[in-house]
Amino acid sequence: MCGLFGHRWTTHGAGSQRQLVEQLQSVYRMLERGILKSERVLSAMLATDRALYTDRSPYTDAPQPIGQKATISAPHMHAYALELLADHLRDGASILDVGSGSGFLTACFARMVRHPLVSEIEWNSAIHMVLPPLFHILAGGVVLVIQVGSTGRVVGVEHVWRLARRSTENVRRDDPNLLGNGCLRFVVGDGVLGWAEGAPYDAIHVGAAACKVPPKLVEQLRNGGRLLVPVGRPGRAQWLTQVDKKPDGSVSSRKMTTVTFVPLTESRHSQ
Ligand code: SAH
Secondary structure, eight states: OOOSTTOOOOOTTOOSHHHHHHHHHHHHHHTTOOOSOOHHHHHHHHHSOGGGTOSSSTTSSSOEEEETTEEEOOHHHHHHHHHHHGGGOOTTOEEEEESOTTSHHHHHHHHHHSOOOGGGOOOSTTHHHHOTTOEEEEETTEEEEEOOSOOOEEEEEESOHHHHHHHHHHHHHHOHHHHHTSSEEEEESOGGGOOGGGOSEEEEEEOSBBSSOOHHHHHTEEEEEEEEEEEOOTTSOEEEEEEEEOTTSOEEEEEEEEEOOOBOOOOOTTO
């Protein structure tokens, strides 16, 4: 997809994921958009190297083609979506990513809803404070951390099986633990219908533009949950629409900003 607010820019010369995210931060601070603002979103994006999800200019803030008429969204768009959903991306939450494409955003979701694993943790004295639900076994200088307690669940639903397969490979190269502990999985299906098996969801993200808010997705949202979906016909203005299901089950929606996404299309599982 293209940029937000009708403009598009590139961060020429960004050489690493950290540089890219820092540039995003500074540019948006300057613009006072506050797109990337929370520590949790920042760490999820820093931990997820875009070069593992696209080999085309991964550190440029622009969408890139990933084949099958799909694109990996621009990093600022990923940041924007993560921030809007951040309060719903908590330990133990269930998340659905419709049109998961490259799997980049799906991996960020997984990082935000699960407890950290030892592979990501640098042993220091703070570990006892930040990870109270974990047991630590010290043996010959090796720290083994056994995860206890709940972990979130993230499902990416993608209708092009080649993309679903590639996104699984991307995440495996990134961090096999994300797939191994059952936190994240990609399924092939028509995302317009959601993924009933994992419902209800605390947050649903749609990475392609629908003509109208898909009713099945609203149905599969938990009370108190949030759905983020670009709405608009191909070639016409699209609005990133935030749909909130309140604790009493009533639904409200709000147009957040104009965007440009590839269309959410009919099922084509056979490809
Ligand atoms: N967030 C993704 C966006 C990928 S582009 C990323 O940044 O990588 C949108 C994706 O939606 C494409 O991969 C496309 O194949 C998928 N898509 C379109 N219509 C769909 C449908 N009905 N069901 C599931 N996936 C769909």
